[in-house]
Amino acid sequence: MLQKKICLLGASAVGKTSLVRRFVESIYSDGYQTTVGVKIEKKVLNAGGEDVMLLLWDLYGEDDFQKLRLSYLRGAAGFLVVCDGTRKDTLEKALAVHRSAEQEFGKIPAMIAINKSDLASEWEISQQTENSLSQDGWSLMRTSAKTGAGVEEAFQGLARLTLAK
Amino acid sequence: MAEQPARQVPSGKEEDAVEIDARALAELHELRELLFHAERSELIALRERLHNPRLRAKDVSEILAEAIRLRRGKGGRQALSEALAPSVEEALRESVRKDPRILADALFPSMGPAIRRAIGEALRSMTQSFDLAMEHSFSLQGLKWRFESIRTGRKFADVVLLHSLLFRVEQLFLIHKKTGLMLVHVVAPFVPVQDPDMVSAMLTAIQDFVRDSFKAPAGETLESMQVGELQVCVEQGPSASLAAVIRGQAPPEVRLRMQEKLEEAHQLFGQQLEDFQGDAAPFQELVPSLSDCFAAHYKERGGKPTPFFQIATAVLLLVGLLWATLTWRENRKWNRFATELRAQPGILITSFAKSGGRFHIRGLRDPLAVNPEVLLMKDNLDANLADFEWRQYQALDPVLVLKRANAILEPPAAATLALQNGVLYARGEAPRRWQETFRERAPFVAGVKAADISGLTNTDHSEFSVLKKSLESTTILFPVGVAEIPADRKVELDKLARDIREVVARAKALGDTVSLELVGHADDTGTDAHNILLSDRRARAMRAELVRRGIARNLIRTRGAGYNEPLRNEDSEDERKFNRSITLRVISAKTQ
Numbered sequence A: 001m002l003q004k005k006i007c008l009l010g011a012s013a014v015g016k017t018s019l020v021r022r023f024v025e026s027i028y029s030d031g032y033q034t035t036v037g038v039k040i041e042k043k044v045l046n047a048g049g050e051d052v053m054l055l056l057w058d059l060y061g062e063d064d065f066q067k068l069r070l071s072y073l074r075g076a077a078g079f080l081v082v083c084d085g086t087r088k089d090t091l092e093k094a095l096a097v098h099r100s101a102e103q104e105f106g107k108i109p110a111m112i113a114i115n116k117s118d119l120a121s122e123w124e125i126s127q128q129t130e131n132s133l134s135q136d137g138w139s140l141m142r143t144s145a146k147t148g149a150g151v152e153e154a155f156q157g158l159a160r161l162t163l164a165k
Numbered sequence B: 001m002a003e004q005p006a007r008q009v010p011s012g013k014e015e016d017a018v019e020i021d022a023r024a025l026a027e028l029h030e031l032r033e034l035l036f037h038a039e040r041s042e043l044i045a046l047r048e049r050l051h052n053p054r055l056r057a058k059d060v061s062e063i064l065a066e067a068i069r070l071r072r073g074k075g076g077r078q079a080l081s082e083a084l085a086p087s088v089e090e091a092l093r094e095s096v097r098k099d100p101r102i103l104a105d106a107l108f109p110s111m112g113p114a115i116r117r118a119i120g121e122a123l124r125s126m127t128q129s130f131d132l133a134m135e136h137s138f139s140l141q142g143l144k145w146r147f148e149s150i151r152t153g154r155k156f157a158d159v160v161l162l163h164s165l166l167f168r169v170e171q172l173f174l175i176h177k178k179t180g181l182m183l184v185h186v187v188a189p190f191v192p193v194q195d196p197d198m199v200s201a202m203l204t205a206i207q208d209f210v211r212d213s214f215k216a217p218a219g220e221t222l223e224s225m226q227v228g229e230l231q232v233c234v235e236q237g238p239s240a241s242l243a244a245v246i247r248g249q250a251p252p253e254v255r256l257r258m259q260e261k262l263e264e265a266h267q268l269f270g271q272q273l274e275d276f277q278g279d280a281a282p283f284q285e286l287v288p289s290l291s292d293c294f295a296a297h298y299k300e301r302g303g304k305p306t307p308f309f310q311i312a313t314a315v316l317l318l319v320g321l322l323w324a325t326l327t328w329r330e331n332r333k334w335n336r337f338a339t340e341l342r343a344q345p346g347i348l349i350t351s352f353a354k355s356g357g358r359f360h361i362r363g364l365r366d367p368l369a370v371n372p373e374v375l376l377m378k379d380n381l382d383a384n385l386a387d388f389e390w391r392q393y394q395a396l397d398p399v400l401v402l403k404r405a406n407a408i409l410e411p412p413a414a415a416t417l418a419l420q421n422g423v424l425y426a427r428g429e430a431p432r433r434w435q436e437t438f439r440e441r442a443p444f445v446a447g448v449k450a451a452d453i454s455g456l457t458n459t460d461h462s463e464f465s466v467l468k469k470s471l472e473s474t475t476i477l478f479p480v481g482v483a484e485i486p487a488d489r490k491v492e493l494d495k496l497a498r499d500i501r502e503v504v505a506r507a508k509a510l511g512d513t514v515s516l517e518l519v520g521h522a523d524d525t526g527t528d529a530h531n532i533l534l535s536d537r538r539a540r541a542m543r544a545e546l547v548r549r550g551i552a553r554n555l556i557r558t559r560g561a562g563y564n565e566p567l568r569n570e571d572s573e574d575e576r577k578f579n580r581s582i583t584l585r586v587i588s589a590k591t592q
């Protein structure tokens, strides 16, 4: 079976850990993350008729990019760039982190997950922003780790991107 | 015809042609003789060679080995093997059937070492765990471990092994360095495993973490981690790392071994490692080679005798114990036999001794007592080991007295003897003559003081009644209207006369006298007067026959009953014939 390393990028509290927890049934406690700075989960899914094992590296969110452990991103086959739809600045931060990663490791399949879609009333990211990101070549997905909406699809989409490469 | 060309054929039209043919043939023959004489003998020799199986066999035998070699050389190996295999197999089977030793001897030099090595290996691993378990069975430590075994559900021997373990490589992970993805995972038998994919990833993450955190220069990485009794050793290669989970403290050789394996992986899969896109399947080829690293090493117990010495001692001890047990059991069996023998009536043992592995038994024995050899056999003892020396005597044990009485007096089948307080009782039925013998002789049987026959009834009387009944059921049949005894009945009458004499004799023995009444019968046809007359004549005719056979005339009365006492109702001719007959009655003087 094919294995793919996927890293979740994004500012803290956008819901990266929540998304992973929603996606997989974890056997490990979240305690790892704070000590080592990363928590790894595994999930097998079927993308385009092929079974793929995703190894999801959920980094301990550091808003300050300087402190991000870039070495964790090495060897990733795909990035899930996560931001919080109710906080516009988290999108900027996420894109910035992604840019740094790209500088370091080159172009790698990626997907933006705009999380917390259940909080529609507090939404800050306009449709226009989304459109322009799409025009830049981004794949976008609105997700809610709370309701589960779009979560499966986001990972599925990313998996397909990594295979298409 | 061609062989006899000179023969003259009578002339005639057709014969002329034949003659010309014959001449031509003769000439041809001559020509052939002239031309091919030398070659001809050669041809004959060749033909002889072709048709003579002995010569042909000889020819083939000269080239057989070379032919096989040639055939093998020309790539016909497979075909040759296939052709020969059945015969070779059969030959082997036959050889083994005839004398298995030949093949065994031939194979021995190669089989021997292989078998020895296999046995040695098995013994070594067995004694190792056995020694360990034994050594720790009774110590305080052992008690602790036994408790652990109960608590964890592991076998005690396993717990002991676990603690005596110096080290054991339990798991190996070949990890793609860049991605942290697992390439190969191998596990030693019976080692529980967590999700190896995630372990690989975490190991990589931890490596990264440590490197980042301590700002270690590139190339210097975490080489080992200790978690309780488990140690994780990581060897780094250019594209892959090899992590080993080791229980206990691994010596440096293990690291060397891991490096070798890692080098091997890079050698074989250098390009695939660089181009790795998440498909680990090709790397599974490394599993067998990696599995070599699974070796368990246990604590040496210095100063202890070698396992061989221990085994030898144990075996010797066992053999000794076995021998002692067997001897003890054998002796006990013999002693039991002696006791049993002593309890037998008619046997008195004066000495019972064992010497030189044989048993000497001496004493007195009544000839009627049980045979000691039979007793030996019953107890599964070897009769050849026993020397008996008996002197005969007459025992007064009631059982033997009774046996003796039976042997001497020979009671008839219907009578039994019993002994009580020296009195011999005869019970049942016996002829009068035997009763007299009994009364006379019984008191002379050793051990019998008196004889009693009050429990006996006379067989003679019952024999008399049986005979009487048999006589009275005799009927002699006659044809219609005939009074003479039919000739074919004469034999029957001989027997009848004998029985009559016997019944008379028995009656006399019983103090009785008997007479006979012959009653003649006739069937229903004809007048009563005629029938009476006819039946009377039948009875008289019979008497005449009996008198002729030596029966006193005055013993026999005759009577003609006519049809007044029919034997059957005359419903058919078949029944009617029974009424043309004579019946017989034995009349006892006493009962009348």
Ligand SMILES: Nc1nc2c(ncn2[C@@H]2O[C@H](COP(=O)(O)OP(=O)(O)O)[C@@H](O)[C@H]2O)c(=O)[nH]1
Binding pocket: A010, A011, A012, A013, A014, A015, A016, A017, A018, A019, A061, A115, A116, A117, A118, A119, A143, A144, A145, A146, A147
């Ligand atoms: N309403 C809502 N809350 C969310 C969602 N995802 C995460 N959160 C909350 O956001 C907070 C931060 O989430 P976490 O997963 O720890 O973010 P991380 O730092 O990116 O891993 C937590 O309190 C979550 O309960 C979502 O989709 N909807």
Ligand SMILES: [Mg+2]
Binding pocket: A013, A016, A017, A018, A059, A060, A061
């Ligand atoms: Mg988190």
